[in-house]
Amino acid sequence: MAEQRRKQPPLAPAEFTPLDEVRGRREWPVSPGMLVLGVIVILAGVVLVYLFSARAVIFQPEPADAEIEVSGLSFNIGNNHLLLRGSHRVEASAPGYRPLETEIVVGDESPQEVELRLEALPGSLQLESTLDEIEVYIDGEVAGLAPGLIENVSRGSHIVEYRKHRYFPLREEIDVEGLGRTQVVQVELEPAWGEMQFTSRPEGADLFVDDELVGQTPLSTEVLETGSLVRLAKRGYKDWERELTVKAGTSEAHPLIEMTVADGILQVSSQPRGASVTVDREFRGIAPLNVALSPLGEHRVELYLEGYQKAVRTVSIEPEQRSSLAVSLTPIIGRIQLSVEPQDAEVLVNGTVRGRGSQVLELTAREHRVVVRKDGYAAQSFKVTPRPDQAQSLEVKLLTETQDYWASRPPRITSPVGTQLLLFRPSESFKLGAPRREPGRRANEAERAVRLERPFYVGTHEITNAQFRMWKGEHSSRAMRGQTLDMDNQPVVNVSWQDAALFCNWLSQREGLPPFYVVQNGVVTGFDIDAHGYRLPTEAEWAYVARITPAGDTLMFPWGTELYLPQQVVANFADQSAVQILTFTLSNYNDGYPVSAPVGSFGANARGLYDLGGNAAEWVSDYYDIRPSRDEELDPVGPETGSRHVIRGSSWAMGSRSELRLSYRDGGDEGRMDTGFRIARYVDAQGVDQ
Numbered sequence: 001m002a003e004q005r006r007k008q009p010p011l012a013p014a015e016f017t018p019l020d021e022v023r024g025r026r027e028w029p030v031s032p033g034m035l036v037l038g039v040i041v042i043l044a045g046v047v048l049v050y051l052f053s054a055r056a057v058i059f060q061p062e063p064a065d066a067e068i069e070v071s072g073l074s075f076n077i078g079n080n081h082l083l084l085r086g087s088h089r090v091e092a093s094a095p096g097y098r099p100l101e102t103e104i105v106v107g108d109e110s111p112q113e114v115e116l117r118l119e120a121l122p123g124s125l126q127l128e129s130t131l132d133e134i135e136v137y138i139d140g141e142v143a144g145l146a147p148g149l150i151e152n153v154s155r156g157s158h159i160v161e162y163r164k165h166r167y168f169p170l171r172e173e174i175d176v177e178g179l180g181r182t183q184v185v186q187v188e189l190e191p192a193w194g195e196m197q198f199t200s201r202p203e204g205a206d207l208f209v210d211d212e213l214v215g216q217t218p219l220s221t222e223v224l225e226t227g228s229l230v231r232l233a234k235r236g237y238k239d240w241e242r243e244l245t246v247k248a249g250t251s252e253a254h255p256l257i258e259m260t261v262a263d264g265i266l267q268v269s270s271q272p273r274g275a276s277v278t279v280d281r282e283f284r285g286i287a288p289l290n291v292a293l294s295p296l297g298e299h300r301v302e303l304y305l306e307g308y309q310k311a312v313r314t315v316s317i318e319p320e321q322r323s324s325l326a327v328s329l330t331p332i333i334g335r336i337q338l339s340v341e342p343q344d345a346e347v348l349v350n351g352t353v354r355g356r357g358s359q360v361l362e363l364t365a366r367e368h369r370v371v372v373r374k375d376g377y378a379a380q381s382f383k384v385t386p387r388p389d390q391a392q393s394l395e396v397k398l399l400t401e402t403q404d405y406w407a408s409r410p411p412r413i414t415s416p417v418g419t420q421l422l423l424f425r426p427s428e429s430f431k432l433g434a435p436r437r438e439p440g441r442r443a444n445e446a447e448r449a450v451r452l453e454r455p456f457y458v459g460t461h462e463i464t465n466a467q468f469r470m471w472k473g474e475h476s477s478r479a480m481r482g483q484t485l486d487m488d489n490q491p492v493v494n495v496s497w498q499d500a501a502l503f504c505n506w507l508s509q510r511e512g513l514p515p516f517y518v519v520q521n522g523v524v525t526g527f528d529i530d531a532h533g534y535r536l537p538t539e540a541e542w543a544y545v546a547r548i549t550p551a552g553d554t555l556m557f558p559w560g561t562e563l564y565l566p567q568q569v570v571a572n573f574a575d576q577s578a579v580q581i582l583t584f585t586l587s588n589y590n591d592g593y594p595v596s597a598p599v600g601s602f603g604a605n606a607r608g609l610y611d612l613g614g615n616a617a618e619w620v621s622d623y624y625d626i627r628p629s630r631d632e633e634l635d636p637v638g639p640e641t642g643s644r645h646v647i648r649g650s651s652w653a654m655g656s657r658s659e660l661r662l663s664y665r666d667g668g669d670e671g672r673m674d675t676g677f678r679i680a681r682y683v684d685a686q687g688v689d690q
Contacts, residue, residue, distance in 0.1 A: 056111035057081045066094040066118055092116045096179030121180040125150040129187040137161040146187050154178065166224060168192045193222040194246030197253035205234040205259060236319050238262045263292040264317030267324040268301065275305040275329060295319045303327050307364030332365040334386025337393040345374040345398055372396045378404030409683055413457060415534065416510040417467040419679060421457035422608055429632060430548050432540055433663060438556065439563065440658030444665055446628035450540045454635045454686065458537055458545050459678040461599040461610050462618065468492040471506045472499065480595050480673055481581045489598040491616040491676040497645040497669050498524055500536060500619045500677040507679065508533030529637065530686045536621040537680040540636050542648045546612040547662045555662055558605065558613025563657065565589055571614030572597045574655030586655040596652050613662060616676035617651040624667030644669050651675065
């Protein structure tokens with residue numbers, strides 16, 4: 001086998017030439033026709049994708065021939081466009097219109113219609129006329145002058161008016177084409193005057209037409225049909241003036257004008273000034289003044305002034321002469337004996353100082369204002385009219401400012417609901433509470449010193465049901481075991497402290513006074529110490545009018561200082577008539593009222609106030625507090641805050657010795673069957689009434 005291999009000839013390379021057909025297929029693997037077909041297929045796919053994704057948008061331009069350009073890829077036939085969804089910038093233009101640029105958003109809806117309204121350019125009016133300086137108004141607004149060019153007139157119908165002095169106005173409607181075009185308009189105005197012939201006696205008078213000098217009479221001149229002001233003037237004669245009219249295009253003659261000789265001017269003055277002036281019994285005015293007088297004859301001039309004798313003068317004057325008449329009037333004197341106290345008080349008459357103290361005033365017989373004044377005193381002012389034929393005397397006694405103040409403050413006033421209040425002007429110190437050794441004293445009656453200086457008013461009676469229901473008509477004081485508490489003249493009870501305070505504010509509102517209590521959301525939250533509107537008495541005020549007599553004595557009980565009730569009935573307490581109602585009553589005492597009595601049924605105390613002991617206990621303004629005070633308090637109003645308020649005085653339901661004492665006090669906030677209130681108020685704002 002090996003020998004056979006050795007006998008085979010060796011391999012040798014041979015030349016190889018590839019076929020041309022094979023070489024050509026390697027150079028052109030895809031034919032040109034196939035390539036073109038592929039491109040067409042791709043483009044068709046892109047078009048199909050575009051057609052599928054685009055939405056039809058139809059533009060409706062005004063004007064219709066406007067050219068439209070849309071940003072981005074678009075395909076259109078006329079005003080119909082295929083646009084991809086999203087925002088596109090659209091521009092529209094047309095001759096004679098302002099270009100429009102806007103942005104539209106193409107959505108899923110197809111087709112979409114879009115209106116494109118182009119704004120027309122304004123036009124111009126070329127106004128031509130044979131006249132000049134014609135005023136032109138377009139739609140009532142000044143537009144310019146004709147002849148001339150009026151630019152920037154908006155397209156459409158306009159009312160154009162032409163005006164020129166001495167011509168009839170012309171008004172017409174013009175349809176402006178706009179679109180930047182200029183229209184020519186001919187303006188022709190008709191003359192508005194006619195001719196009038198003027199003659200006068202005397203001749204040679206200056207003739208003015210509408211304040212323009214046109215010549216001297218006799219002459220013919222133009223007068224407007226719409227009216228002209230014609231005036232004739234000549235030295236030594238009065239001006240003649242008329243409003244005249246002549247129909248346009250006609251002529252006429254005015255009747256002869258007889259001119260009147262000119263007046264002279266008389267300057268009239270009086271000493272003193274202010275006299276009434278009559279000429280020939282005709283009132284002309286108050287001196288000083290100028291009076292026009294006819295130069296024909298004499299004139300009677302009379303001057304009158306109250307307190308002075310009448311003055312009469314006769315005068316004559318030349319045409320256009322200026323003359324003067326000065327008259328000193330003779331006074332008519334009366335005497336007044338003025339007595340003044342204090343003697344060094346200053347006396348003024350009509351604002352002029354006449355000296356000090358008592359004196360005889362010599363005054364003209366007319367009204368005068370007299371003022372008497374002195375520092376520290378209230379000035380007095382009054383009017384007097386002296387009489388020459390009658391002796392007169394006046395006495396003036398000045399009051400100090402304090403005396404004058406209180407003289408103007410009445411000692412008794414009436415509230416809007418008819419309750420009367422008395423004035424109190426305390427100035428002394430007293431004790432609030434009760435001494436430790438006083439029988440029946442309670443722990444909340446710690447004795448403390450107070451001083452009242454601010455004047456105040458306090459109601460003489462407790463507020464009744466009828467008065468309270470003027471504010472709160474639905475209120476009922478109810479009844480106690482069949483005994484009514486709700487009669488009109490019984491004291492209102494079952495009323496909370498809040499309602500009592502709000503009632504006081506209502507009274508202030510009725511009378512126009514500043515409210516004392518501060519209210520938020522219908523609830524009293526504080527008070528205004530400067531206000532002098534109606535309120536509840538302070539505890540110190542209540543104790544002062546109830547316990548301190550005018551002589552300065554301090555009472556323990558409504559009837560005095562005796563520990564036992566007197567034989568006679570003094571007030572409405574828990575008595576024998578109430579044994580079926582109350583668990584405790586006074587033996588051997590019968591006031592005749594088992595519950596509350598009509599207010600004022602029993603006698604007043606030494607201060608003139610009723611029911612401070614018995615009938616109804618009473619709310620006062622202070623918050624309830626039992627802490628004693630070591631220092632004397634001035635005009636105290638109680639603690640600034642608290643949860644309850646003080647109740648003072650006894651009632652128809654009380655009978656123990658402790659309860660009947662005038663220093664007895666309790667606390668609460670809600671209404672009780674035996675608790676009512678009375679009203680009070682300061683005289684003026686704080687600081688004014690002290």
